[in-house]
Amino acid sequence: MTLCAIDARTPALAAEALQRSMQQADFARVLLFTHGPFTAPAGIEVVDAGPIRSGAEYSHFVLRRLPAHVPAGHVLVTQWDGFVVDASAWSDDFLQWDYIGAVWDDQPAATCVGNGGFSLRSQRLLQAGLDARIVQEHPEDAMLARTYRTLLEGTHGVRFAPPAVARRFAFENEAPAGATFGFHGPKNLPAVLDAPTLRRWLAALPDDFFRGRDARRLARALLARRMPAVARQLLARRRAAGRNDFNTWMLDLAAQLSRPFGKEPT
Structure with a gap:
């Protein structure tokens, strides 16, 4: 599994968040995509991704450019405000799903999974995100999990984790009912x-x-x-x-x- 963060604004905080995940679990690779000179702590590969000046440019990178950097296995996409907090909450059951992110509590159950700021994505999901029929890119997690979900499931066979699994994987706006593998969100x-x-x-x-x-x-x-x-x-x-x-x-x-x-x- 690859662990990554994409951050050209606060790369030092993103690197520290990556380190916190690395303290909890072993990853095949750890990538920090940023722009300009930046020296990361040991174990983190820095990739100059060019300017990423907005949320829309971030979404474009995740959908269209990230797959080329993760040619095999799953990727755990994180941000500066999310990381692994309890490795004991990991389950190999997570790997049977193509996309897992924290539940959006303001969405119906059929489309409430999930938040992209701390999300597990399979190769099937990464490649599906390159589909030219995805013409809206931002915010990328809402595009994948809601706007284009029918396309991804029907054409590409993408499997979104059910809410019960997502709640064991991570939390964001909902308070966790028990131990979770990770979280996302400044609050x-x-x-x-x-x-x-x-x-x-x-x-x-x-x-x-x-x-x-x-x-x-x-x-x-x-x-x-x-x-x-x-x-x-x-x-x-x-x-x-x-x-x-x-x-x-x-x-x-x-x-x-x-x-x-x-x-x-x-």
């Missing part, structure tokens, strides 16, 4: 990283992260995990990024940060 980071690591990761993220919805979700998760110092850092970065949007959620956050929390977890 889940406080459950798997300590406060010093989170502070360091926040310092490494670009301003555009703090302007978006993921920053709001992460702020709430930090408070739920009783990490007010990290939440303050996030709020300061959001202000510095130009989002002085003191709407309801930020007023609530500011109020919660003013209350005593006791000792913050380390």
Whole structure:
């Protein structure tokens, strides 16, 4: 199995996430696709993929260019905000499916699998993604799992894992009911990283992260995990990024940060 991440924006964080997966499991190859000079830790092959400046360019790479770099076996596609957390939750049953990703909780059961940010993909799925009839590419996971699912299943024989299997494989928006192999999503980071690591990761993220919805979700998760110092850092970065949007959620956050929390977890 190949482990990979595609990241030209925060390659250092992507490399650290890859390392965390490597600490949990052995992979035949570990690839980091980025752009420009970057020295990765031992065991990670760096591939210059050229500029990847947007989500649409990321989707194009995953659908159209990644298959050439993974000519055999399965690939575990990850991002900076997702990695393997419990190798004991692995099951060889996962390998019988062509695509597994965390469940989307806002989709019907027939098309709720799955999120691409931490996803297992077979050769059949990779090659199917090259089909010229796939004319919409972004976001690539929604295109595969929803928009073109009938084409992939009917023409290419692609098998999407059922929701019960996907929930054992990874979590994203749903809280896990038990142990999972991995996860995806910034709001889940406080459950798997300590406060010093989170502070360091926040310092490494670009301003555009703090302007978006993921920053709001992460702020709430930090408070739920009783990490007010990290939440303050996030709020300061959001202000510095130009989002002085003191709407309801930020007023609530500011109020919660003013209350005593006791000792913050380390």
